[in-house]
Amino acid sequence: xxxxxxxxxxxxxxxxxxxxxxxxxxxxxxxxxxxxxxxxxxxxxxxxxxxxxxxxxxxxxxxxxxxxxxxxxxxxxxxxxxxxxxxxxxxxxxxxxxxxxxxxxxxxxxxxxxxxxxxxxxxxxxxxxxxxxxxxxxxxxxxxxxxxxxxxxxxxxxxxxxxxxxxxxxxxxxxxxxxxxxxxxxxxxxxxxxxxxxxxxxxxxxxxxxxxxxxxxxxxxxxxxxxxxxxxxx
Amino acid sequence: xxxxxxxxxxxxxxxxxxxxxxxxxxxxxxxxxxxxxxxxxxxxxxxxxxxxxxxxxxxxxxxxx
Numbered sequence: 594x595x596x597x598x599x600x601x602x603x604x605x606x607x608x609x610x611x612x613x614x615x616x617x618x619x620x621x622x623x624x625x626x627x628x629x630x631x632x633x634x635x636x637x638x639x640x641x642x643x644x645x646x647x648x649x650x651x652x653x654x655x656x657x658x659x660x661x662x663x664x665x666x667x668x669x670x671x672x673x674x675x676x677x678x679x680x681x682x683x684x685x686x687x688x689x690x691x692x693x694x695x696x697x698x699x700x701x702x703x704x705x706x707x708x709x710x711x712x713x714x715x716x717x718x719x720x721x722x723x724x725x726x727x728x729x730x731x732x733x734x735x736x737x738x739x740x741x742x743x744x745x746x747x748x749x750x751x752x753x754x755x756x757x758x759x760x761x762x763x764x765x766x767x768x769x770x771x772x773x774x775x776x777x778x779x780x781x782x783x784x785x786x787x788x789x790x791x792x793x794x795x796x797x798x799x800x801x802x803x804x805x806x807x808x809x810x811x812x813x814x815x816x817x818x819x820x821x822x823x824x825x826x827x
Numbered sequence: 828x829x830x831x832x833x834x835x836x837x838x839x840x841x842x843x844x845x846x847x848x849x850x851x852x853x854x855x856x857x858x859x860x861x862x863x864x865x866x867x868x869x870x871x872x873x874x875x876x877x878x879x880x881x882x883x884x885x886x887x888x889x890x891x892x
Contacts (some may be wrong), residue, residue, distance in 0.1 A: 635854055635865035642868035729864050736860040 605774030606783050607661050612826040614654035615674025621647030623684050646726045657715045675825040677762045692755035694734035699795045700763040702727045712782035742806030753810055760812045766826050767791045769818045833857040838866045840878040
């Protein structure tokens with residue numbers, strides 16, 4: 594991927610959009626790997642459908658970078674990006690799948706929701722299409738969380754652990770709220786809200802969801818940003 | 828994970844407003860929301876304009892087979 598000199602807001606959006614596509618590509622791979630081993634045949638088919646959605650979102654999001662002056666080779670494919678570490682490799686268990694469905698998908702989709710009316714028109718168009726399809730992903734995640742909570746025991750303990758592990762990385766993806774490039778992007782109408790609002794929305798939703806099942810999860814605000822990489826967003 | 832006590836949902840769909848809903852298959856899920864997700868994922872081979880699911884226990888026979 595090549596880049597050019599741009600203002601701080603555009604540089605931040607290039608990083609966010611490229612990383613969004615990288616993570617959606619990785620999420621699609623991870624969902625797809627469970628399409629042959631989900632606990633039920635119905636969820637295996639749902640995993641395949643969600644994989645297809647995510648890979649489609651990645652493919653349709655990369656071209657937005659060209660509108661911001663970034664050239665990306667068509668041959669680069671969907672495996673060359675820098676995804677969050679928690680979804681960079683095969684998910685070890687079904688609890689991880691549901692945690693990724695809840696937390697990683699949740700953070701990315703909340704960012705996309707803030708870009709629905711973006712001044713970057715191609716991003717706004719993709720965002721509206723992505724949000725239509727993400728509704729089913731959220732229903733799937735919430736319903737499986739409910740099912741696992743009802744089962745209780747080790748299944749539930751592992752789900753809570755995986756949610757907290759995924760949060761530790763996914764919460765850092767939007768970056769520090771003080772990022773001047775992000776604040777400029779908001780001021781220019783490229784996105785509607787910033788990193789703190791993304792984390793607050795996802796945290797409020799997840800805590801309310803799990804409390805509804807009588808389960809508490811710890812989703813702290815990230816503290817130390819000294820080693821955060823604004824290009825790879827991790 | 829046990830599948831005991833799961834519900835069979837009959838799936839109906841149509842491709843055009845002038846068509847009646849017709850039976851396209853079933854899904855087995857205990858959770859109503861997961862049943863909707865499953866039905867949409869499994870029976871996606873046609874460009875449906877409407878799809879509904881009905882829990883089999885709610886169906887009443889007017890004429891027994």
